[in-house]
Amino acid sequence: MDRETCQLTSLRLSRVLEDIGVSEWMITKRRKMWLMAETLCDTAFCNILGVDAFFHHFGSQSEGSTTPGMTSDVDMLAYTDECCVLQDLRGWQPQKINLLVFKNERIPPQHCYIQAHLPPH
Incomplete structure (x- = not known):
């Protein structure tokens, strides 16, 4: 594939991704939301359970690389001291x-x- 075709394909793909909600702005928003959720989980679960625990979210949700309708799961690792x-x-x-x-x-x-x-x- 020549350079011009690659650039045209990339531009078209970017437009399609933007149309389905995968933009730089949305990815940044999703990442910030999941970092905040991680912090809230630490606080809420620790208070409810009465233990010191740590939670890490990872995967397509926290990376911001999922799209509406994809029904992606939430990956989480929880551990204590x-x-x-x-x-x-x-x-x-x-x-x-x-x-x-x-x-x-x-x-x-x-x-x-x-x-x-x-x-x-």
Whole structure:
């Protein structure tokens, strides 16, 4: 595909995305809304449950890349201070629940695996 055709295709695609609600402005609004929801969840659930917990929203909703009618789900990770979330083994804490987050070249960029390791009783 030559450069002119690529530019024309990109322009048309941008217009279609704008028409269905995927614009830079809307993506920014959605991201800010989900960051605020994350903070409110931390506060509300902690008060209701009486625990210190942390909540992280991720996926198409929090990235702002969903569109109306897509019925995308909400991805959330909740954990307490009894958990340790790690990307490598250097921070391993044997007395806690360790959640090891990992990726490799075979995992799509929007995915990760979380492997839970429970402390011995």
